[in-house]
Amino acid sequence: xxxxxxxxxxxxxxxxxxxxxxxxxxxxxxxxxxxxxxxxxxxxxxxxxxxxxxxxxxxxxxxxxxxxxxxxxxxxxxxxxxxxxxxxxxxxxxxxxxxxxxxxxxxxxxxxxxxxxxxxxxxxxxxxxxxxxxxxxxxxxxxxxxxx
Numbered sequence: 001x002x003x004x005x006x007x008x009x010x011x012x013x014x015x016x017x018x019x020x021x022x023x024x025x026x027x028x029x030x031x032x033x034x035x036x037x038x039x040x041x042x043x044x045x046x047x048x049x050x051x052x053x054x055x056x057x058x059x060x061x062x063x064x065x066x067x068x069x070x071x072x073x074x075x076x077x078x079x080x081x082x083x084x085x086x087x088x089x090x091x092x093x094x095x096x097x098x099x100x101x102x103x104x105x106x107x108x109x110x111x112x113x114x115x116x117x118x119x120x121x122x123x124x125x126x127x128x129x130x131x132x133x134x135x136x137x138x139x140x141x142x143x144x145x146x147x148x
Contacts, residue, residue, distance in 0.1 A: 034064065040071045040141070043086075044079040044114040050086070057090040067092060069144045072099035077135035078114045084135075085117035085128045093131035098144035 039056055043049040059065040070087065072079045080099040087095050119127045132138065 034066055037065050037067050038069045038071060038144070039067070040073055041083065042074050042079075043072055043083050044074055045108065045112075046110040047113075053083070053086050054090070057092060060092070067095050069096045069098065071141035071144055072097065073141060075100060075102065076114075077138075078117075080135050080138055081117045081130065081132070082114055084130050084132045088129050088131045093129075096139075096144055097132065098139045098141045099135075100141045 037056055037060075039053065041049045041052065043053070053070070056065065056067055060067045070083045072083050077099065080097050083097045083099075084093075087093050087097065117128055117130065121127055
């Protein structure tokens with residue numbers, strides 16, 4: 001089942017991106033046709049989710065979609081912090097993040113970059129900024145989905 005989820009997610013993302021207009025909306029009617037995206041991701045185990053997030057950020061910058069939130073379906077606040085780091089780094093620090101407190105547990109990790117948000121420079125200063133100060137206050141993924 002896991003192998004089926006990734007292609008379906010990318011198919012949906014490709015469809016949503018392909019159905020967007022290349023110009024920013026000029027009126028309210030055009031704005032209604034822009035796809036609204038809540039990205040549900042298992043970020044932290046392989047790089048495909050990094051590329052998916054970056055694609056959504058690029059579409060949102062061009063006005064081709066509106067990013068409403070990022071839901072992390074992996075257990076642990078490290079993965080939520082990673083999504084927050086990505087949002088903040090790419091200028092979407094105001095986009096809400098949620099995570100599954102009872103999500104995928106002990107799943108296969110192909111490339112472990114879950115602690116990338118903790119990287120520091122030679123003087124010990126954090127390299128990346130974060131927008132969230134306490135990840136324990138983030139909503140469960142399904143609550144963010146229902147709120148949006």
